[in-house]
Amino acid sequence: MPLWPLIATLAAQTLATMALFSLPAIAPAVATALHVQGELVGVFVSVVYGVGIISALFSPGFIHRYGAVRTLQGVLAATAAMLLLAAGGTVVWLGISAVVLGLAYGAAAPASTHLLVPHTPPRVFNMVMSLRQIGVPLGGVLGSLLLPPLLLHLGWREALLAELPAVLLLAALLQIPRRAWDADSSPTHRLLGRGLLAPFVLLHDGPMLRLSVASFFYSGTQLCFIAFMTTHLTTVVGFDLITAGRALALYQITGAVTRPIWGWIADRWLTPSHTLAVHGFGMAAAAVAAGAFGPGWSHTAVLTVAAIAGSTAGGYTGVAYAEYAHLGGPRRTEATGLGTAVMFAGVLLIPSSFGVAVAASGGYALAYSTLAVLALGSAVLLCLGSWRRQSPPV
Numbered sequence: 001m002p003l004w005p006l007i008a009t010l011a012a013q014t015l016a017t018m019a020l021f022s023l024p025a026i027a028p029a030v031a032t033a034l035h036v037q038g039e040l041v042g043v044f045v046s047v048v049y050g051v052g053i054i055s056a057l058f059s060p061g062f063i064h065r066y067g068a069v070r071t072l073q074g075v076l077a078a079t080a081a082m083l084l085l086a087a088g089g090t091v092v093w094l095g096i097s098a099v100v101l102g103l104a105y106g107a108a109a110p111a112s113t114h115l116l117v118p119h120t121p122p123r124v125f126n127m128v129m130s131l132r133q134i135g136v137p138l139g140g141v142l143g144s145l146l147l148p149p150l151l152l153h154l155g156w157r158e159a160l161l162a163e164l165p166a167v168l169l170l171a172a173l174l175q176i177p178r179r180a181w182d183a184d185s186s187p188t189h190r191l192l193g194r195g196l197l198a199p200f201v202l203l204h205d206g207p208m209l210r211l212s213v214a215s216f217f218y219s220g221t222q223l224c225f226i227a228f229m230t231t232h233l234t235t236v237v238g239f240d241l242i243t244a245g246r247a248l249a250l251y252q253i254t255g256a257v258t259r260p261i262w263g264w265i266a267d268r269w270l271t272p273s274h275t276l277a278v279h280g281f282g283m284a285a286a287a288v289a290a291g292a293f294g295p296g297w298s299h300t301a302v303l304t305v306a307a308i309a310g311s312t313a314g315g316y317t318g319v320a321y322a323e324y325a326h327l328g329g330p331r332r333t334e335a336t337g338l339g340t341a342v343m344f345a346g347v348l349l350i351p352s353s354f355g356v357a358v359a360a361s362g363g364y365a366l367a368y369s370t371l372a373v374l375a376l377g378s379a380v381l382l383c384l385g386s387w388r389r390q391s392p393p394v
Contacts, residue, residue, distance in 0.1 A: 002119035005181065006128060008174060009112035010135045012072045015167050016108055017139025018146075019079045020048055020101060022160060023086065023094070025147040029156045034091055044098045049344045051102025056340035057199055059107035060333040065189040067182025068115035069174050071107050076171040078104030083164055087157040106340050113325050113336040115181060126272060129325070130263030130318025137256040137314070199338035207273070208327050208335065212342045214276060214378035215320050219343040220350020221283050221371050222313040225251060225290070227351050229306070232364055237302060238295050247306040254307045255314020263318050272323040273382045279319075280379025282312030284372040291368030313375075317343070 023030060023044050031037060063071045078100055085097035112132055120128045150159035203209045229251065233244035266275040286309035293302065321339060328335025350371075357367035 002116060002128065004177070005115050005119050006131060008069075008170075008177075009072065009115060009132050010138075011170055012076060012174075013108050013112065013132065013135030014139045014142065015163070015170060016075055016079045016101075016105055017136050018143045019083055019139075019160075019163055019167070020045065020105065021140045021143040022083075022147050022163065025143045026151045026156050026159060029151055030094075033089070033156060034094075036091060044094060046348060047095065047098035048102040048105055049347050051099055052106035053341045053344045053348075054106070055103050056106030056110065056337045056344060057197075058337075059110045060199070060337045061189065061191045062107065063111050063114050063333050064186055065191055067178065067185035068111040069178040069181045070185070071111040072115075073171050073174050073178075075104045075108050075111070076167050076174075080164055080167045080171070083160045083167070087160045089157055106337070106344065109321060109340045110333050110336040113321060114333045117325055117332055118184075124267055125326075126266035126275075126319050126322040127260050127263035129322035130259040133259055133318035133321065134256050136317070137252050141252060141256075199334045199341065202328060202331065202335055202338055205327065208324075208338075210381050210384065211273075211276075211320065211323055211327065212338065214280065214382050215339055215342045216346040217350070217374040217378045218276075218279065218283065218313065218316050218320070219346035220354075221287065221375055222255075222316075223347045223351045224354045224367075224371060225286075225306075225309050225313055228354065228358070228364070232290070232293065233302065236295075236364060237293050237297055239299075239302075243299065247303055250303055251306045251310035251314060254310030258311040258315040259318045262315050263322065266319045266322070272319050272326065275319050276316060276323065277379040277382040279312045279316040280375045280382065282308055283375035284379065286312060287368045287372035287375060291365040291372070293364070 059071065062074070066074075082097040082101035085093050085100060088094075088097075113129070116128060116132065117125075147159050150162050154162065203212060226248070229248045230241070230244045233239040233247055234241060237244075239247070262275055262279070266272045270278070286305055289305045290309070293305075320343075321336060324335045324339035325332040354367045354371065357370060358364055361367065
């Protein structure tokens with residue numbers, strides 16, 4: 001297993017994601033200090049993901065030219081700049097900081113994949129990629145756990161600045177292996193040109209197109225569970241906020257814990273496509289159950305659904321990224337950039353549509369049923385691909 005490249009990429013993803021979700025973690029205090037509605041702070045995440053689509057598509061050119069490690073250092077530099085700008089203490093600075101982070105955040109997964117693939121034996125490829133993806137929920141959990149206490153002791157701007165030392169230290173430490181790990185960089189590689197459209201050429205490949213359709217709907221389903229679970233359980237099932245929060249925490253924990261397990265399954269038992277199809281079937285079942293939630297549902301039943309949703313909707317991304325790299329072959333970096341852009345688009349578009357459906361129908365049943373159909377359709381689509389097990393590239 002590529003221990004040090006895995007640790008480096010996992011740490012970079014964790015710190016960048018922690019910075020991303022730091023503001024939502026302390027949103028009430030920020031909103032009060034800036035005299036705005038708390039919901040407006042949520043726009044910060046949407047801006048990062050929206051701009052992140054562009055950085056994901058452009059990132060392969062930078063990775064080929066400067067190297068994966070240098071690109072990760074750029075992601076960390078943007079993370080540090082975001083923290084500094086956000087600590088400026090105005091709505092304008094918050095908006096600028098979101099754009100700055102978004103301009104680099106989409107490059108984290110393509111750069112990590114570019115670095116990990118040459119160092120990873122095929123027999124553990126999916127598991128290694130899944131372990132790296134733990135950085136996303138881990139960053140979110142760290143932001144939620146560490147920022148509120150720091151806010152109470154230091155203030156919200158100082159709490160953001162407290163993240164800087166770890167970010168800067170990792171960026172400096174990455175300089176040690178940079179020359180060796182970036183040995184494949186090409187200083188003459190073209191940066192821009194048609195770089196934004198280059199990943200989309202890969203969609204001419206049938207398996208890549210099917211994977212992208214599924215990834216779009218899976219990522220949207222993942223965020224719908226996260227964004228609406230607490231409100232759903234408190235308003236419909238009758239849970240108090242603490243109990244509903246425990247269900248959401250269980251969702252997040254099962255998503256993180258099962259990611260390497262799914263990677264192991266994809267390496268040993270099933271093909272990656274069929275593993276992802278199993279995710280889709282599980283998401284569909286969880287969505288149907290969630291749509292049927294009501295006052296008569298027991299805590300145990302609700303938590304079971306949350307765990308199933310977390311292990312499927314929250315646990316698929318590592319195998320998905322591994323399959324993007326596998327299908328991309330020599331163009332694995334462009335393929336992972338495409339995958340990142342597709343997933344970010346699902347995060348942006350599907351939860352907002354879900355919210356509109358809930359408001360229009362006056363309940364969650366129709367919205368969750370629609371999610372179930374989309375997840376089920378994606379799973380069937382993946383099953384239409386090749387049934388022959390293929391090995392990841394080396």
